[in-house]
């Protein structure tokens with residue numbers, strides 16, 4: 001209307017809590033890697049000592065919270081490399097490499113990247129889950145990722161197609177017998193740290209979704225349209 005100023009704020013891609021990915025106990029996923037400084041306290045609020053053993057961040061919509069901790073915190077997964085496909089020709093290594101990680105961090109939801117998977121949309125590797133491995137790491141050998149430098153001219157493919165399987169941390173995660181690598185950071189308090197030693201997925205021994213619990217939405221982008 002002439003003479004009137006109307007401002008419309010449009011919220012786009014504001015997803016509801018029920019949109020977390022309810023993933024199976026085993027399946028396929030993508031794996032990337034990221035720099036996690038030793039002794040760093042990541043999203044779950046797990047003790048810094050956890051970084052001395054294999055850990056990973058899980059893509060946000062499977063992690064189950066947009067900030068702080070989520071139900072994936074503390075869970076252990078056996079991750080096995082299958083093939084790469086971001087280079088041509090795709091690389092299928094002869095050897096099978098696996099690593100058991102504890103999830104201590106969240107890989108933020110993005111529109112495209114490897115952690116963009118949602119219930120309804122896969123990432124560009126055709127997967128909804130992405131495990132972002134803390135690597136390089138003293139806990140994982142430097143030749144963990146197979147390569148063929150003479151064929152490709154580089155050794156780091158950046159992203160792998162993998163299988164994942166939920167496993168118990170006890171007997172499977174390398175840090176399980178080291179008490180200084182287990183649990184949450186006390187001084188962060190119960191509202192900021194949740195890192196169960198052996199989460200099973202049940203409410204009494206696993207982390208809730210911090211963002212659901214505190215009414216924090218997750219929004220990819222908020223275009224603001226001003227109409228005069």
Ligand SMILES: *[C@@H]1O[C@H](CO)[C@@H](O)[C@H](O)[C@H]1NC(C)=O
Nearest residue numbers: 028082083085125126161162
């Ligand atoms: C990843 O591996 C699965 C299982 O072998 C296969 O079905 C899928 O096509 C692979 N994806 C890519 C992008 O290579």
Ligand SMILES: *[C@@H]1O[C@H](CO)[C@@H](O)[C@H](O)[C@H]1NC(C)=O
Nearest residue numbers: 093094147148149150151152
């Ligand atoms: C690297 O690729 C070449 C060409 O395909 C092949 O002959 C060689 O066996 C490969 N080496 C490894 C370690 O995969």
Ligand SMILES: *[C@@H]1O[C@H](CO)[C@@H](O)[C@H](O)[C@H]1NC(C)=O
Nearest residue numbers: 078079080096098100167172
């Ligand atoms: C991880 O998966 C690989 C490949 O399936 C398997 O050989 C290995 O025994 C598994 N490790 C654990 C601890 O489950």
